[in-house]
Every structure is written in structure tokens, then in C-alpha cells.
Amino acid sequence: MARIVEIDDPDDPRLADYRDLRDVELRKSLETEHGLFLAEGEKVVRRAVEAGFAARSFLMAPRWLDGLADVLDTSDAPCFVLSEALAEEVTGFHVHRGALASLHRRALPSLDDVLAKARFVLVLEDLVDHTNVGAAFRSGAALGVDAVLLAPRCADPLYRRAVKVGMGAVFALPWTRLPDWYGALPDLSARGFTTVALTLAEDAVPLEDAVAGLDKVALVLGSEGHGLTPRWQESADRRAIIPMRAGIDSLNVAAAGAVACYVTARR
């Protein structure tokens, strides 16, 4: 059973994991340095713990204790209880759905382990926006992706916003970082995956045709602004496009990712 610790001082040093949650740069360095990540909201906190992540602590207003009692029962970590006003003072924002947890990160699995049973892999290059990374995990999990691979510079899927938008799909899908950016796609090809880059390039073919009949597929998505780097476009086995009405902006990456996963899963 988690130890209930009532807090009435917003400067209490035990709350260090929860400070200034809206300061993205500060949070990135703090979370990496301390090997932690945050889960927000009752459902996501529950999923993190049920997926086996060890809690460093919990933080919530009193009215959330009952709903998470069974989750708290399984942990020895402290549960800091404080008013919603005080929680807002510490975190710097209004905590929706009332509960937060700080959890230990785990070492990332090897590429071999992540790919062992995978037939449909989603590969994200340099996505910047945590919301889009979370959306990619959620859509991927729902639409048949077996694993996710991230380029070295892709935004962190365990960042709070990504976890929240993804509704905890990052706990359900196997994922890891690619150790090498330059050779990443040829390496996947050597492992038996046909790499299919989603791009607006001139020679791109309709995605449905690009993936038809393939066994093991790696669907490759680029960043919000400029899409895939030239290196990744050129080193992919195939270049594919989602057919769109002429004269219209391309889909945003979350929408394109969802459609692409749907099409690829039904290849």
C-alpha cells in the first residue's frame, strides 16, 4: 500500500518530480537526468502501473484516492495528497482528472527484441510535437501496428503530453530508439522488412499499391514541417503517398499516420 503523505507546503522538496510541468525544456532535462516520466489522469496512471512501471510517487487531490485505491495498493511509493489549488501551484497548470504519477523509466529493449514478432512496424523520423508522437502510438496500437521505432531525434514518447494524448498506448506497444540514423532503413531492409516511406515525392505511388501483398512492412513517417529527410526518402525501399484531392494541403501527420496505418494493416 502506498504511503499517504499529506502536503500543505507547495515548496515541499518531496514534490520535485512535479514542478513546472509546462516548462518543456526544463522537464526534458529533469526527466532524462533522473530517469523518470509522468503519467497524468486516472486511466493513464492505472495503465502505467498495470504495465509494470514502478512508481517513484503519486500526487493527487483527495477526491481521487478512492478511484485509484486498487492501484495504490500495489505500490510502496509515497502518495502525496494536496488540494487542487496547491497542485496547480506546484505543477503550473490545472491537472485534469486529478491524478499524477512519477514513474521510473526502463532501459529500452534492443531492436532484435522489439522486432522479434513484428510484421508491421511504424518508424517515426524527427517528429517534434509530443502530441503527434502520442497520436501515432494511439492510432498505431488501434490499427494493427506491432512495434514502433524512433529515430534518434524523434520527440520522447514518454513525455507527459505524448503519454496522455496516446492514452497510454506507449505502454502497450513494444518500441525502442534506432541507434543509427543514417543506416536505419537499409538495416530494416536487411532484416526482411520492406521499408515504405510516406512522402509527397514525385515518384511516390499510392500507398495501397505500395504495400499490397507485403509480408513484413516498416511504414516510415517524417516530421510535421518538412516530412522525411532526403536520406530516409532515398534509402527506403518504396516511396508512397496517400492520394489526395489536387490543390489541397497535405494531411497533418496525425491524420496521415492514422490513414497510413489503416491501409497498411489491410495490405
Next chain:
Amino acid sequence: MARIVEIDDPDDPRLADYRDLRDVELRKSLETEHGLFLAEGEKVVRRAVEAGFAARSFLMAPRWLDGLADVLDTSDAPCFVLSEALAEEVTGFHVHRGALASLHRRALPSLDDVLAKARFVLVLEDLVDHTNVGAAFRSGAALGVDAVLLAPRCADPLYRRAVKVGMGAVFALPWTRLPDWYGALPDLSARGFTTVALTLAEDAVPLEDAVAGLDKVALVLGSEGHGLTPRWQESADRRAIIPMRAGIDSLNVAAAGAVACYVTARR
């Protein structure tokens, strides 16, 4: 040619259209009362004017004047020029891509006019989040939707965030409000559209099957939280689902909308 008006007082009453852009409730009443809406960013401002919306005024930092010179040439409205710091003080947020315009709303077209040439209509019930409304317009425009219909309580597609997320697709697609919520779907059926409600209901069939071979289709999406109301689910001709992996949360409405438009356009 727009009249260039240099501003150095953040309280200048001529800036009334641009105040407190982050205060959603205030903006909703102000914009409705004065029959205006805001376009943000060089590309979206350009598209609004090119789509024929008359500007009440423009507001931008000096460095955006050149890029929008051809747009300003077509208007008689004042263009308020002020420093980025002052712009932030007035609007309450950092104006990305530097330019804003306040434009006159137009009377909404009749349902008859909007449907005259449409074979694929997207119908949004009570979406709350302007981001999702904008995403629905953008995905719909890219993926083959001919027109959009909004339930009486659906969030405003001309709200600044919706326009921005939609990259101005709201100017390109014919759309209007449905006058009557209760009878909306039977009315569409009477007009020759097969109404297909996207839902997790027990009797929902895969969307691909639900739309196969249909001529005129109305694809119906519900709100972020609870989906479609029971009335709309029951009064639709068909109930359909995007097949998903078991045990996974449903897709978010933007992702589901994109996939559903893709599937329906290829019926």
C-alpha cells in the same frame, strides 16, 4: 491598397477585434456579436482573402508587410502595424507567423445550396474542441469530402484555432449549420443520402462494408467524449465502425475522421 496604420499604444481602441485571443468564452461572444472571425498566419490570411472574405482590418509586425503586399493591395481595410512585443500584449499570446486578419462573416448558405452538387458529405454532431473541427475540415478537404454540415451545437469552424488547424480548408469546402438537430439525419435520408453513423455500437458493421457501392453518402461523426447521441445513432440509416485491435481505446476523433473519409471516398 490597405491603409497602413502604425500603432504604438496597446490600448488603441482600433485594435478591439484582436484583444485577448486566448479567452475562448470572451472571443466567442465578441466574434458572434460583431459578425467577425480571425485568420492567423500568412498562408491562412491569404486564403481567407482569396476566398472572397472581406477584411475588417489586418494586424502584423513590419516584417510581414512584404510577404502579404499583394493581399493588402486588394483591400481597403486598415492594416495595423506594430512591434511583435506590442502584438503579444494586445492578443495575449505569441503570434506565430506574424500576421492576423479580422474578416466579416457571411450569411451561411442554405442546406439546398450546400448539397446541390455533393455526393459525399461529412456531418459533425457536437464536437467541442476547435482543433478537432479544424482537423475534420482539413482531412475532409484532402480526402474527398464535398461539403460539411454541422449540428446546431458543434463548435464554430471559423474560430481562430479551427481555421488555423484546418489550414483554411473551411474557406474551400461548402458548409452550413443544420437548422434542426432532431430531424437532421432523416431529412438527409429524404434528400437521397445514406447516413452512416460512426459508432462503437454493438450492431455497427465495418465501415468499408457499410459504404460499399453507395452513391450519395453522409458520414456522421460525434463528439470527442461520448460520440454520437442516441438519437443520431438510431436515426442514421447505418451504423459503422473502423475495425480496431481488441482491448484498445478507440481512435481520437481526428484520426477516426481521417480514416473514415479515406474509406468512404474509395467506396
